[in-house]
Amino acid sequence: MENIVEVNGLERVFGQNRAVDGMTFHVKQGEVFGLLGPNGAGKTTTVRLLNGILPPSGGTARVFGLDPVVDGQRIREQTGVLTESPALYERLSARENLEFFGTLAGIPAGKLAQRVLDILKFFGLQERVDDKVETYSKGMKQRLALARALVHEPPLLFMDEPTSGLDPEAAQQVNELIAGLSQRSGQTILLATHNLLEAQRLCDRVAVMNKGRILAMGSLKELTRKLWPVAWVDITFWEAPAATVTGSLKAQRGVIQITGQGETLQVQVESEEVIPQIVQHLAGQGAAILKVNPRDYTLEDIYFALQAGEK
Amino acid sequence: MNWRSIWAIAKKDLKEVRQNKMAWGPAIIVPLIFAIIMPLLFIILPQVIPVEDVQSELGDMDTLLRAMPPALQALFEGKSLEQMFVLYMAGFMLAPLFLIMPLMFSTVIGSDSFVGERERKTMEALLYAPTSDMELFLGKVMAAVIPAIGLSWITYVVYIIVVNAASYPLFGRIWFPLPTWWPLMLWLTPALAVLGISATVLISSRVRTFMEAYQMSASLVVLVLVLVAGQVSGVLFLGVGTTLVIGTIIWLLDAALIYISVKNFKRSALVAKL
Secondary structure, three states, X not given: OOEEEEEEEEEEEEOOEEEEEEEEEEEEOOOEEEEEOOOOOOHHHHHHHHOOOOOOOEEEEEEOOEOHHHHHHHHHHOEEXXXXXXXXXXXXXXXXHHHXXXXXXXXXXXXXXXXXXXXXXXXXXXXXXXXXXXXXXXHHHHHHHXXXXXXXXXXXXXXXXXXXXXXXXXXXXXXXXXXXXXXXHOOEEEEEEXXXXXXXXXXXXXXXXXXXXXXXXXXXXXXXXXXXXXXXXXXXXXXXXXXXXXXXXXOOOOEEEEEOOOOEEEEEEOOHHHHHHHHHHHHHOOOOEEEEEEOOOOHHHHHHHHHHHHO | OOHHHHHHHHHHHHHHHHOOHHHHXXXXXXXXXXXXXXXXXXXHHHHHOOHHHHHHHHOOHHHXXXXXXXXXXXXXXXXXXXXXXXXXXXXXXXXXXXXXHHHHHHHHHHHHHHHHXXXXXXXXXXXXXXXXXXHHHHHHHHHHHHHHHHHHHHHHHXXXXXXXXXXXXXXXXXXXXXXXXXXXXXXXXXXXXXXXXXXXXXXXXXXXXXXXXXXXXXOOHHHHHHHXXXXXXXXXXXXXXXXXXXXXXXXXXXXXXXXHHHHHOOHHHHHHOO
């Protein structure tokens, strides 16, 4: 798959503060890539650098093969940005907002009105097109801001904290819309967030950031393997297995250690690939297996492990 | 240069400022006072008060006229005392006050457009739009300059109608505008509208709120008050030549300020202030 974004050693310094400190990553076409980190990690600055509204202090970036420093305007023609605050003109209606941004994005005048109505309908705002945005709820404003970012059908969408400040219901709605965009339309998305669940749910790959640097990058599985090269599996039996069974299990290839007693054993293995073999071995020994539960790590586990490593 | 984008920005800003009552309040009241209330006061009063009282109130009209350039003094020859008073007040004394309008309109709209956008946290989305810095700048400047000139001209038209209608019983003919008003309307007014916006752009990078920007840029009105003082004292009379010269100086000042503004109006500088 083609890389839409390529970043190499990107830096941005504000006085003494290294907001972006040597970031290197890429985003493939159709991928949802997350920049995950606390406030001040450099996520928003990265979005600004990639859209050419802020020049870097060092390193290089290419978006659609273009340099944001030289071709910022051409890049912005092909990107949509959902900013952290909705940044809508509250004194204007939803239609006026989208027609304005649609015009700036170069949608032909003859097609603009229909495109605006279509996208407002897609985001469930068709009943309120001519109402002033100041009368909208927070969730509606965020949906309208998302519609604004997508009005010109950009191949690359940047989202900066898309559910920040929303109540759980509105946040879920927005997340469902984003998931839908990615799954149904193959939209390439760069998601900057501090929300772990959001990142886990939406992103194919994430870069965990802190103080402008990438601490680790990859899919959830890849990150888990990087951080915890060995795996644990919890095995529950119908009745406690005989000591000989446990002993023979210990001797199996790939088994590192066994803890626990009675009906439940915790087995540490070299990798998850070993698990089917040990299940087969136990069944062969006549053990009555009730449940096999490989221990999953969440992005939260990964995130805190990485941030703790930083400290 | 994408003029469609420039117009879209200008139109959007005007739609927005239309909703800002703080901006429109003074913009309606001031022209109302200048174009209707003041001329009516100065034209009707001498027509209802006996000539002798006008004479005693005015003092020596000849002294006032002697302060004028000779070419303008000719306008007063053969006029009655009432006619001279109306001619003097409506034709000359109120003229510099009208210059407040282009300045005021362009600074009000400019403050709302440049600083208000930041204050209302809408700037960031605009910076991500695929426009050049110059298109953004021109759109916002046009949003301020075009209505500032347009509204000033409308106020002039209303003033011309009011002055002629109210003084018709006194003169028996349409006598206004005087030749001195043309350079004032067509040369000095646009120059001041541009001065208002270019100063506002520079000020906007140093302040945080619409009101701060408006108050700071409105201090330019002092310039106009100098012209008023000059006119009243007879030191600087706004004749055709003087108005053209003052206009030219202001246009040159505009060019310098616009040059500095354009150089400073960069996305990277604007985004740093978000």
